[in-house]
Structure formats: structure tokens, C-alpha cells
Amino acid sequence: MTSKKKKQASGQQTQKSGSGSTAQPKTPGRFKMKSKQKDESAKDSSPSLVPFTKHGIGYASLVLIIAASFGIFQSYHVSRMFENERFFSHLSALERELSFRTEMGLYYSYYKTIVEAPTFLDGVHSVMNCNVTEYPDTINTLKRLNLYPEAGPVQLKAGLNGELYKQLQGQTTTQRAMVVLGFAFRMYDSFTTSFNIHTKTCYTVNRGYNQPPVQSCEGMGELSFFYVYAIFYLSGLMISMFFLLCFFLSGSILGGLIGTLSYLYNHGECTRVMWTPPLRESFSYPFLVFQLLAVTLTIKSPKVDWRHMSLVAITTSLFMVPWQFAQFALLTQIIANLEPFIYQLPNQIVIWAHITSILRSKFSSFRNFDTALYTCAPEFDFLDPEILKNEWDIMMATKDKKENPKMSDPESDEEETEDLKKRVNLKPHAEATQGEYNNPEQEALVEWINTKTPRTAVFAGAMPTMATVKLCTGRAIVNHPHYEDVGIRERTHKVYQIFSRKPPAVVWQTLNSMKVTHVVVDVQWCRGRPKAGCGMVDIWDLEDEENRSRPSCCSVLMDNPAPFKKAFSNDKYYVFQLHHR
Numbered sequence: 001m002t003s004k005k006k007k008q009a010s011g012q013q014t015q016k017s018g019s020g021s022t023a024q025p026k027t028p029g030r031f032k033m034k035s036k037q038k039d040e041s042a043k044d045s046s047p048s049l050v051p052f053t054k055h056g057i058g059y060a061s062l063v064l065i066i067a068a069s070f071g072i073f074q075s076y077h078v079s080r081m082f083e084n085e086r087f088f089s090h091l092s093a094l095e096r097e098l099s100f101r102t103e104m105g106l107y108y109s110y111y112k113t114i115v116e117a118p119t120f121l122d123g124v125h126s127v128m129n130c131n132v133t134e135y136p137d138t139i140n141t142l143k144r145l146n147l148y149p150e151a152g153p154v155q156l157k158a159g160l161n162g163e164l165y166k167q168l169q170g171q172t173t174t175q176r177a178m179v180v181l182g183f184a185f186r187m188y189d190s191f192t193t194s195f196n197i198h199t200k201t202c203y204t205v206n207r208g209y210n211q212p213p214v215q216s217c218e219g220m221g222e223l224s225f226f227y228v229y230a231i232f233y234l235s236g237l238m239i240s241m242f243f244l245l246c247f248f249l250s251g252s253i254l255g256g257l258i259g260t261l262s263y264l265y266n267h268g269e270c271t272r273v274m275w276t277p278p279l280r281e282s283f284s285y286p287f288l289v290f291q292l293l294a295v296t297l298t299i300k301s302p303k304v305d306w307r308h309m310s311l312v313a314i315t316t317s318l319f320m321v322p323w324q325f326a327q328f329a330l331l332t333q334i335i336a337n338l339e340p341f342i343y344q345l346p347n348q349i350v351i352w353a354h355i356t357s358i359l360r361s362k363f364s365s366f367r368n369f370d371t372a373l374y375t376c377a378p379e380f381d382f383l384d385p386e387i388l389k390n391e392w393d394i395m396m397a398t399k400d401k402k403e404n405p406k407m408s409d410p411e412s413d414e415e416e417t418e419d420l421k422k423r424v425n426l427k428p429h430a431e432a433t434q435g436e437y438n439n440p441e442q443e444a445l446v447e448w449i450n451t452k453t454p455r456t457a458v459f460a461g462a463m464p465t466m467a468t469v470k471l472c473t474g475r476a477i478v479n480h481p482h483y484e485d486v487g488i489r490e491r492t493h494k495v496y497q498i499f500s501r502k503p504p505a506v507v508w509q510t511l512n513s514m515k516v517t518h519v520v521v522d523v524q525w526c527r528g529r530p531k532a533g534c535g536m537v538d539i540w541d542l543e544d545e546e547n548r549s550r551p552s553c554c555s556v557l558m559d560n561p562a563p564f565k566k567a568f569s570n571d572k573y574y575v576f577q578l579h580h581r
């Protein structure tokens with residue numbers, strides 16, 4: 001009886017609390033229904049950036065594990081190929097620097113400047129106020145030379161003293177960015193030293209070739225190792241992103257595997273990071289894959305929100321910032337250029353500058369000095385016909401099998417099997433074959449400059465050699481391999497008069513006006529002809545018609561150096577001094 005009254009009282013209380021203007025109470029079921037609809041609408045309005053999680057945590061984990069496995073394999077693979085080509089771990093510090101040819105040495109030199117400066121801010125000041133790269137001009141190399149791979153968003157407003165702070169205030173946000181790899185190495189070295197962590201091993205290497213033994217150090221505590229292995233890890237991240245891109249495009253793990261294995265199968269045509277790690281493309285290309293992944297996720301998303309747009313904008317900017325040619329790779333996404341262009345990230349290299357001339361020279365008889373230097377380089381040549389032939393053979397073989405699945409020619413099958421064996425078996429051999437970098441002539445040149453020339457000496461010469469001179473000796477240079485800048489093209493045009501047929505006195509006057517004290521002549525550049533029409537004399541003959549009957553200036557100087565003075569020579573290099581007693 002008592003319980004029945006309690007139930008009735010409880011029912012009355014419920015009815016009172018549920019009543020408003022009407023006497024009908026709201027049922028619990030209606031509350032649940034509305035709550036469920038609200039949750040679903042909230043879920044729809046905030047779509048996930050990673051849609052593969054809808055298949056479950058186990059499936060998503062499997063995808064990520066496969067992606068990470070490919071990344072680890074790629075990092076190991078390219079690092080082994082790099083090591084086996086140069087025997088990098090057993091080279092001296094100087095030999096490692098010499099192995100960074102052309103632009104690679106130039107870019108590495110700024111990383112070295114940051115690390116070896118007394119303080120981080122001193123290194124930053126040297127990079128942003130460099131007077132040894134385009135002597136006698138002082139330039140901001142961070143802005144001029146696309147040093148953004150070595151740069152990052154480290155704002156140093158706190159702790160900056162007057163002069164440097166004012167200079168940074170005058171730069172854009174990205175131009176105020178500091179050298180990340182240099183900063184990271186200094187932090188890494190400071191941390192490991194503080195905790196007494198062993199990070200490198202040093203030993204003496206007997207080089208042979210009648211050369212003295214050298215000390216060689218390896219490990220992440222070594223300057224050059226930290227630099228190149230950071231790039232190899234970035235390449236590993238790229239292949240992980242590549243797998244995810246293929247996975248999202250195909251909608252299956254099998255599609256991701258096929259796409260990634262195709263990349264690895266054609267590894268030599270897809271990347272050259274294992275041969276030339278410091279090049280700008282090594283830093284930039286991984287972010288192109290990341291950008292394509294971001295665009296794919298955005299397109300496949302049912303509702304695009306600020307997260308998708310931010311991801312596309314960030315990855316696009318990260319791709320464009322390190323590499324001066326990224327804007328051309330993104331031509332199909334030209335709209336993405338607008339934001340970086342507004343903020344002046346792509347340098348002062350106009351999009352169409354000198355590229356139209358190169359295209360014109362490739363498809364017509366037009367040639368001038370600049371286009372000849374570009375088109376004679378193998379990087380700007382047409383694709384090797386052998387590559388096209390291989391791709392055509394693979395495509396036709398696949399097509400024939402698809403059209404005649406039941407027909408089988410034993411002889412043809414055997415040939416295809418042998419071809420497949422060669423391609424598959426040669427991959428491990430390429431990784432197992434060991435080489436060693438050795439360039440005693442260039443090493444002798446660098447040692448002579450370091451010991452026999454004053455720190456105030458100013459050098460001119462072939463662009464690749466000048467990058468080495470700056471990196472290994474710290475001497476001022478007047479030209480370098482960053483040929484995309486119009487000012488450097490004009491400077492190099494003047495310096496390369498040494499390879500023309502102009503009289504030595506005219507060349508001396510030109511170099512003297514640039515305040516050059518020493519000019520380095522590569523014998524191969526002076527007398528070599530890599531292919532018809534691509535010798536330096538041939539290139540000069542395009543515009544210097546009045547001197548076509550004369551011998552080349554550099555060959556004349558090798559026999560009679562006046563008005564220069566021969567200061568150094570070996571089988572590969574001559575150094576001529578402009579001013580002498």
C-alpha cells in the first residue's frame with residue numbers, strides 16, 4: 001500500500017515537471033531521438049581528415065604500418081646507395097665537402113656557416129649579410145638562393161640585439177626564418193654533449209694512391225652526416241605519403257602497394273636523392289606528394305572545411321618555398337601561386353624569365369649564350385630514348401597479354417622472364433656495388449688555396465668549381481651555380497670570357513673590373529667538348545663572331561699567361577693571378 005502511494009506520487013511529480021503550457025509530458029524516447037539526430041548532424045558538419053578510420057582502428061593501423069615500413073625501407077635504401085657510391089663514411093671532412101659538387105656545395109656551405117659560427121645569431125647574420133658569394137656585393141643569401149629548406153619559422157624577437165633585429169624587422173616572415181638544419185644540429189650537439197652521449201666515431205683511414213692518411217668521423221654528431229641523413233629521412237617520409245596517396249586514390253591497400261612498388265621499380269627515373277642529396281628538389285618533392293595527398297583528401301571529402309583548405313595551403317607553400325622550379329611543377333594548380341606571390345616567397349625570379357627562351361631553343365633553331373648553357377646540361381636535355389623504349393616495351397607487353405590471355409609464345413615468355421630477372425636482380429647489385437669518391441687534383445687545388453692565398457683573395461671560374469671554392473676555403477667568389485638569377489647570369493657571362501676567343505688583355509680588364517684576384521680554369525671546360533656544339537668555345541661563337549678565327553683565351557694562357565701570372569697548375573686545374581709583383 002505504501003509502495004503504491006509512492007509510485008503515484010512519483011508519477012505526479014514526473015507529470016508536473018514535464019508539463020508546461022500543455023498537459024502532455026515529453027517521452028524519454030523523443031529526447032533520445034533528438035539527441036541522436038543532433039550527434040549525426042554534428043558528425044556531418046565536421047568530416048574527418050583521414051576517412052580510412054571509418055573501416056576501423058585495425059584497418060587504419062595496418063595502412064599506417066605499411067606506409068611507415070615503406071618509409072623506413074626508402075630511407076635505408078637511398079642511404080646505402082649514397083654510401084656505396086662514395087664510401088662516404090670513410091672520407092675525410094674535406095673529401096666529403098669536395099663530393100658536394102656544383103649547387104650542392106654552395107647550399108651546404110651556408111649550413112656549415114650556421115653551425116661553425118661562434119653563436120647561432122652570428123651565423124644568421126653571416127648568411128643574411130654575405131659578401132663572399134657575389135663579391136663585392138653584400139646579399140641576403142637566405143632570400144636569394146632558396147635557403148628555405150635550411151630555414152624555418154624561428155622568430156628571434158626575444159634576445160636579439162639592435163642591428164640584427166632591425167634587419168630581421170625589414171624582412172618578410174619567411175625571410176626572417178632561421179636555418180633549421182643548422183639550428184637543429186647545434187641543439188642536437190648541445191644536448192648530446194650535456195648528457196655525455198656518444199654520437200660519432202673517429203679513426204684514421206689509409207687512402208692509398210700515394211696520398212697521406214686522413215682522420216674520418218662518422219655518426220649523427222658529424223656535421224655532414226647529420227645533413228645528408230636528415231634528407232634521407234625526409235625521402236622516407238615522402239614514400240610513406242606516396243603510399244597513402246595511392247591508397248586514397250584507389251580506395252584499397254592493394255592499390256597503394258601497386259603504386260608504391262611501381263615507384264620503387266622505376267626508382268632511377270623517379271628520384272636522384274641518393275646521388276645529389278643537397279639539391280633543392282630533395283627538400284621540395286616530398287611536399288609535392290604531401291600536397292597531392294592533401295588535395296585528394298579535400299576532393300574526396302563530402303564537406304570541405306577550414307582544415308582541408310589550411311592543409312592544402314600549407315603543403316603547397318612548403319613545396320614552393322625550397323625550390324626555384326616548383327612554380328612550373330604547379331602550373332596546373334596555378335591558383336596556388338597567388339598567396340606565396342603576394343607574400344613575395346618565390347624570390348624575384350619572374351615566372352616566365354629565361355624559361356621561354358629555353359623552350360624556344362628546344363623546339364627551334366634559336367640559341368644564345370644562356371640557353372646553350374642550359375640545354376647542353378643533361379638535366380635539361382630530352383628524355384633518353386632508351387627510357388621511352390623501355391616504357392613502350394612494358395606497355396605493349398601488357399597490352400598483348402590482355403588481348404590474348406590464352407595465347408602464349410614460349411620464346412617470348414622466356415625473353416620477358418629474362419628481362420624481368422635482369423631488372424629485379426640488378427637492383428640489389430646496384431645497392432651492393434661499392435665505389436669511392438676520390439679527386440686528388442681538386443683536393444690539391446683546395447689545399448693550395450687554403451695555404452697559399454690570403455683570406456682576402458677573390459676567385460672567379462666555372463660555376464661548379466666556385467661552389468667548391470666557397471665551401472672548402474671560405475674565399476670570396478664572384479659567380480656561383482644559382483644561374484636562375486639574372487644578376488648571376490650577367491656575372492657568369494663576364495667570367496666565362498676566360499673560355500672565349502677574346503684576347504687575354506680584354507679578359508683581364510673584365511675580371512679586374514669585377515675585383516677578381518684569381519681565376520680558376522678547368523682544363524676540361526677549356527678543351528673539352530661533351531657533345532657537338534656544347535664546348536665553351538662553341539657557345540661563345542654564337543655571339544662573338546668577330547673573334548671566331550682566334551684560339552681560345554684559356555688555351556693561350558696555358559702556354560703564355562701574360563698579362564696574368566700562372567700561380568698553380570695540375571692535370572685538371574690552372575689558377576691565374578691578376579695582380580702580381
